[in-house]
Amino acid sequence: MIKDTWKFEPFTEEPIRLIDEAGNWIADFPLDLKEEALKKLYRDMVRGRLLDERYQIILRQGKASFVAPSAGHEAAQAGMAMAIRPGSDWLFPYYRDKTLLAAIGYPVEMLYAQMMATRLDPNKGRQMPEHPGLKELNVYTVASPIASHVPPAVGAAISMKIQGTGQVVLTTFGxxxxxxxxxxxxxxxxxxxxxPIVFAAENNRYAISVNFEKQSGSPRISDKAHAYGFPGYHVDGMDVLASYYVAKEAVERAREGLGPSLVEFLVYRYGPHSSADDDRVYRSREEVEFWKKKDPIPRFERFLEKQGLWTPEEGERLREEIKAELLAAEEKAEAAGPVPPEWMFDDVYGTPYWLLEEQRQILLSEL
Amino acid sequence: MAVMNIVQAVKRALDEEMARDERVVVLGEDVGKRGGVFLATEGLYQKYGPDRVIDTPLAEAAIIGAAVGMAAHGLRPVAEIQFADYVFPGFDQLVSQGAKLRYRSGGQFSAPMVVRMPSGGGVKGGHHHSQSPEAYFAHTAGLKVVIPSTPSDTLGLLKTAIRDDDPVVFMEPKRLYRAIKEEVPDEEFTIPLGKARVRREGKDLTLIAYGGPTVEALEAAGELEKAGVSAEVVDLRSLVPWDKEAVLESVAKTGRALVIAEAPRTASFASEVAATIMEELLDQLLAPVYRVTGFDTPYPYVPDRQYMPTVTRILNFAKKALDY
Known part of the structure; x- marks a missing residue:
C-alpha cells in the first residue's frame, strides 16, 4: 500500500519540531502514541544518559580505555530506536549510539563487555571501546573509519530489495x-x-573540533538528499517525538518501496568528542551552557508532566532503578573475565591457515 | 572437452555458480548489457536479469562496500573492478570493512564475496591500466588473494572463491585473457585455494611464479632445457593462503630458486616467498634465492614489455643462481 499523504515535508529550512521548549505539543496532527510508548521513549533516554555517565566512571577506574560521550543525542536515538523493527531491520550504527543500541534491546551487559573487552562481548574484545555489534539483533559491528559502514549499509539494503524480505536498513553517522x-x-x-534505507545524520555540529560551517558549504545536511533523488528531512533531534515520527515515516517509506531518505537530526554533544579530546580549546563554555538549557530529557519531562505522565518523584525513582540495573550489568560484564590473548588468531578467516597456526604457537610460547 | 580462453573460463565460472546458487550476484561498472569491458560477464544480464547482474554507478567504494553489505546480509556477491588500477577508491572498503568484518565482530558477521579485477601489464595501457597491486591485499589479514594463469585454473579457482566464506581478491592477468587457450573438462570441477601447481618438473632450479609471468617462466624453462638445465616451474595460483609446503618441497629438491612476479620488488609477495625459503631451507640452498620482478618504477607506457620479468631477465638470474 502506497500512502498518498505523509506527515512531513522534506527540505524544510526550519527543523521539524513537534514539542516546544516548554513541553507543548505543537504538531498539526494528533499525538497517537500510547502511554507505554511515551514512557519507553523517556526510559530509553534516561538510560542512555546514565549509561554515558557510568562509562565516564569505568574510564576513570581504568576498566575502559576510551569513551565517546553521547549526552545530548538521546532524543534522536531513542526516537529512531522506536521507528524500526529490532531483530528484523538492520542497523549500521556509529560509535556514539549507546542510547539507540540499548533502546532496541542490545543487552546492556554486552555493551559494557565491549567497553571492557570481557568474554561476554560477542565481538570477542577485538576492538576499542564504543564499537559494539550484535548479529542476533542485526546490529552491524561498528568500525572506526568514518562513513566506511555506509556503503555496506546500502549493500544490505539492496540485498533486502533483491530478496524482497520487507526489511529496512537504518544507518547513523555524525x-x-x-x-x-x-x-x-x-x-x-x-x-x-x-x-530501502534510512540515512540518519546525528548532526552535533562538531567533527571533533571542526564546526559544521567548516565542514560544508551547505546550510543543512538534509539538503544533500536532493541531489541523490530522495527526500531529506531537517529535524530537531532534541525533540524525541519529532525524531520518532520523522524516523518512522522514513522507515515506512523505505518499507513500502519508496526508497531511501536522509534524516538530519540536529543535536548537541555536551561532552568532548571523546575521552582523548579537550573541547574547551574550540568551543566556549557559554555555548555549551546555552545548549544544556535545551537538554532533550527535561524538555520531554515537561511534555510528560503536562500529559500527567511524570512527576519529579517518579523521575527520581526511575533513575535509581536504572542505576541499579546498570550496576548489575556492569558487574556481570566484568565477572565474565578478560578476553584471553590467544583468541587473537580466531576469526581472521573462516577456515584454518597454516601461517596463523605457526604464529599462534609463537604467541603461546611467550605466554 | 571444450577449448576456451581465460575470459571464457571466468564467464563459465560465473554462469555455473549463478545457476547453482541464487545468492550469487554480479555487480560492477558495465557488467550488465555491455557484459563487462573485457566481456567476462557477457550474456549473464540477459540470462539472470538486472537484480542479479547489477550495473553500478562509477564508484569503486560503492561497488566493493555494497558487496560487503550484501555478503553480510546473505548474498554471495562477485564485484568486478574494471582494472586493478581502479581499486584504490574502494581500498578502504576492502581493508577496513570486508577484510575485518569477521574478525572485528568476533565471527558474528562475515563477508563471503569476490572482487574480480584484471591486473598486470602487457596491454599498452601505461601505469593506470597495467599495475599488479596484489601485495597491498596480501598484506591485509582477512583477505584471500588468488591469481590464476590458465583457463582451467581460472575456472576451478573462481568457483571455489565464490563458495569461500571470506572475501577473495581474484586478480586476472589481463594480458593472458585471450592469449592462452586450452581444453577444459565439460564436467564441473573446483580447485582448492592455497594449492600450488607444478607446471613443469625439474631438478636443478625452481622457478616460482604466479599470474602473467608464469608464461615467461615456462618459456625460460624450455630455454634452460636446451642448455642442459632442468628447471621446475611452480605456479603459486594463490597468495593467501599460499602453499609453502609445495614451494619448500621443490626447492629442497633443486637447491636453487627464483621467485618471479610482475609487481615491483620492494615489499612484494615475491620477497615474502624468498624470505621464507631462506629462513627454512638455508642449509640446503646452493645459491641465494633471487627475486625476478618488475622494477620499482611506476609501470611505464614505453617500454611496456621490458618492465615485466622477461625471459631474458629470468635466464640471466638463472645463470647467476647456477653459477653461484
Whole structure:
C-alpha cells in the first residue's frame, strides 16, 4: 500500500519540531502514541544518559580505555530506536549510539563487555571501546573509519530489495561523515537503486573540533538528499517525538518501496568528542551552557508532566532503578573475565591457515 | 572437452555458480548489457536479469562496500573492478570493512564475496591500466588473494572463491585473457585455494611464479632445457593462503630458486616467498634465492614489455643462481 499523504515535508529550512521548549505539543496532527510508548521513549533516554555517565566512571577506574560521550543525542536515538523493527531491520550504527543500541534491546551487559573487552562481548574484545555489534539483533559491528559502514549499509539494503524480505536498513553517522567520498558514493548508489534505507545524520555540529560551517558549504545536511533523488528531512533531534515520527515515516517509506531518505537530526554533544579530546580549546563554555538549557530529557519531562505522565518523584525513582540495573550489568560484564590473548588468531578467516597456526604457537610460547 | 580462453573460463565460472546458487550476484561498472569491458560477464544480464547482474554507478567504494553489505546480509556477491588500477577508491572498503568484518565482530558477521579485477601489464595501457597491486591485499589479514594463469585454473579457482566464506581478491592477468587457450573438462570441477601447481618438473632450479609471468617462466624453462638445465616451474595460483609446503618441497629438491612476479620488488609477495625459503631451507640452498620482478618504477607506457620479468631477465638470474 502506497500512502498518498505523509506527515512531513522534506527540505524544510526550519527543523521539524513537534514539542516546544516548554513541553507543548505543537504538531498539526494528533499525538497517537500510547502511554507505554511515551514512557519507553523517556526510559530509553534516561538510560542512555546514565549509561554515558557510568562509562565516564569505568574510564576513570581504568576498566575502559576510551569513551565517546553521547549526552545530548538521546532524543534522536531513542526516537529512531522506536521507528524500526529490532531483530528484523538492520542497523549500521556509529560509535556514539549507546542510547539507540540499548533502546532496541542490545543487552546492556554486552555493551559494557565491549567497553571492557570481557568474554561476554560477542565481538570477542577485538576492538576499542564504543564499537559494539550484535548479529542476533542485526546490529552491524561498528568500525572506526568514518562513513566506511555506509556503503555496506546500502549493500544490505539492496540485498533486502533483491530478496524482497520487507526489511529496512537504518544507518547513523555524525556530521563529519557527510564529507567522506564513501558517504557520497553510498547515497548515490542507494538513490539509483531505490534501496530501502534510512540515512540518519546525528548532526552535533562538531567533527571533533571542526564546526559544521567548516565542514560544508551547505546550510543543512538534509539538503544533500536532493541531489541523490530522495527526500531529506531537517529535524530537531532534541525533540524525541519529532525524531520518532520523522524516523518512522522514513522507515515506512523505505518499507513500502519508496526508497531511501536522509534524516538530519540536529543535536548537541555536551561532552568532548571523546575521552582523548579537550573541547574547551574550540568551543566556549557559554555555548555549551546555552545548549544544556535545551537538554532533550527535561524538555520531554515537561511534555510528560503536562500529559500527567511524570512527576519529579517518579523521575527520581526511575533513575535509581536504572542505576541499579546498570550496576548489575556492569558487574556481570566484568565477572565474565578478560578476553584471553590467544583468541587473537580466531576469526581472521573462516577456515584454518597454516601461517596463523605457526604464529599462534609463537604467541603461546611467550605466554 | 571444450577449448576456451581465460575470459571464457571466468564467464563459465560465473554462469555455473549463478545457476547453482541464487545468492550469487554480479555487480560492477558495465557488467550488465555491455557484459563487462573485457566481456567476462557477457550474456549473464540477459540470462539472470538486472537484480542479479547489477550495473553500478562509477564508484569503486560503492561497488566493493555494497558487496560487503550484501555478503553480510546473505548474498554471495562477485564485484568486478574494471582494472586493478581502479581499486584504490574502494581500498578502504576492502581493508577496513570486508577484510575485518569477521574478525572485528568476533565471527558474528562475515563477508563471503569476490572482487574480480584484471591486473598486470602487457596491454599498452601505461601505469593506470597495467599495475599488479596484489601485495597491498596480501598484506591485509582477512583477505584471500588468488591469481590464476590458465583457463582451467581460472575456472576451478573462481568457483571455489565464490563458495569461500571470506572475501577473495581474484586478480586476472589481463594480458593472458585471450592469449592462452586450452581444453577444459565439460564436467564441473573446483580447485582448492592455497594449492600450488607444478607446471613443469625439474631438478636443478625452481622457478616460482604466479599470474602473467608464469608464461615467461615456462618459456625460460624450455630455454634452460636446451642448455642442459632442468628447471621446475611452480605456479603459486594463490597468495593467501599460499602453499609453502609445495614451494619448500621443490626447492629442497633443486637447491636453487627464483621467485618471479610482475609487481615491483620492494615489499612484494615475491620477497615474502624468498624470505621464507631462506629462513627454512638455508642449509640446503646452493645459491641465494633471487627475486625476478618488475622494477620499482611506476609501470611505464614505453617500454611496456621490458618492465615485466622477461625471459631474458629470468635466464640471466638463472645463470647467476647456477653459477653461484
Amino acid at each position: 556530521d563529519g561523515a557527510t564529507s567522506e567520498g564513501d558517504w557520497h558514493a553510498a547515497l548515490n548508489f542507494a538513490g539509483a537503486q531505490g534501496a
